[in-house]
Amino acid sequence: GAGVSQSPSNKVTEKGKDVELRCDPISGHTALYWYRQSLGQGLEFLIYFQGNSAPDKSGLPSDRFSAERTGGSVSTLTIQRTQQEDSAVYLCASSLDLAGAYNEQFFGPGTRLTVL
Amino acid sequence: AQSVSQHNHHVILSEAASLELGCNYSYGGTVNLFWYVQYPGQHLQLLLKYFSGDPLVKGIKGFEAEFIKSKFSFNLRKPSVQWSDTAEYFCAVNPRGAAGNKLTFGGGTRVLVKP
Numbered sequence: 695g696a697g698v699s700q701s702p703s704n705k706v707t708e709k710g711k712d713v714e715l716r717c718d719p720i721s722g723h724t725a726l727y728w729y730r731q732s733l734g735q736g737l738e739f740l741i742y743f744q745g746n747s748a749p750d751k752s753g754l755p756s757d758r759f760s761a762e763r764t765g766g767s768v769s770t771l772t773i774q775r776t777q778q779e780d781s782a783v784y785l786c787a788s789s790l791d792l793a794g795a796y797n798e799q800f801f802g803p804g805t806r807l808t809v810l
Numbered sequence: 811a812q813s814v815s816q817h818n819h820h821v822i823l824s825e826a827a828s829l830e831l832g833c834n835y836s837y838g839g840t841v842n843l844f845w846y847v848q849y850p851g852q853h854l855q856l857l858l859k860y861f862s863g864d865p866l867v868k869g870i871k872g873f874e875a876e877f878i879k880s881k882f883s884f885n886l887r888k889p890s891v892q893w894s895d896t897a898e899y900f901c902a903v904n905p906r907g908a909a910g911n912k913l914t915f916g917g918g919t920r921v922l923v924k925p
Contacts, residue, residue, distance in 0.1 A: 697853070698853075725911070727911075727912060727913075729913075729915075736900075736915055736916065736917040736918055737900060737902075737913075737915035737918070738915075739912045739913065739914065742912050750912065753912070785854065787854075789911060796842055796859070796861060796904075796911060797911055798856055798859075799856075799911065799913065800853075801853045801854040801855070802853065803853055804853075
């Protein structure tokens with residue numbers, strides 16, 4: 695079946711512009727995660743959506759970052775007023791959300807963001 | 811907050827050599843432990859995981875890892891590597907019982923296997 699998909703695969707933007715990154719999770723996965731992979735910082739957790747619960751935003755680096763998940767499926771990560779330090783690969787992952795179990799996260803291919 | 815350290819940033823070795831990648835974590839409670847692999851041009855994928863029980867776990871492609879609780883370590887091993895093992899390897903943890911399964915990753919180790 696289809697895996698996690700992300701778009702665009704590459705995004706080049708100018709400093710100060712806003713960008714939107716999209717994630718389509720695996721059908722039926724109710725949990726969705728955003729991570730960032732950057733030089734010098736490794737892979738960092740950003741935000742987590744679980745069903746209809748309030749998202750865990752504890753990893754968002756600043757208030758310029760926000761994310762939505764509409765209809766419990768597609769998610770959009772928005773970065774406002776981009777800065778050069780936002781340049782990174784943004785990874786999305788999805789999983790089942792079975793209580794009392796670890797639910798393997800399946801990762802998408804990522805969006806490579808370059809801020810000039 | 812938990813943290814994960816991978817001591818080797820780059821490893822170069824020849825085919826048939828043995829591989830061991832170090833991973834140490836810092837966390838006061840019980841954790842689930844993982845190794846992920848990212849082959850060139852491919853998605854991040856799960857290699858193996860440890861939740862409880864036998865501290866020696868076996869994963870895909872001949873990899874194994876040993877959890878040593880007293881050392882807060884979860885080192886990855888493979889007795890004989892192949893050229894196709896060239897990839898970046900990430901150790902990760904998440905606190906057991908925590909709401910959500912968000913992962914804390916180490917910095918990654920790039921492994922190059924020379925044919």
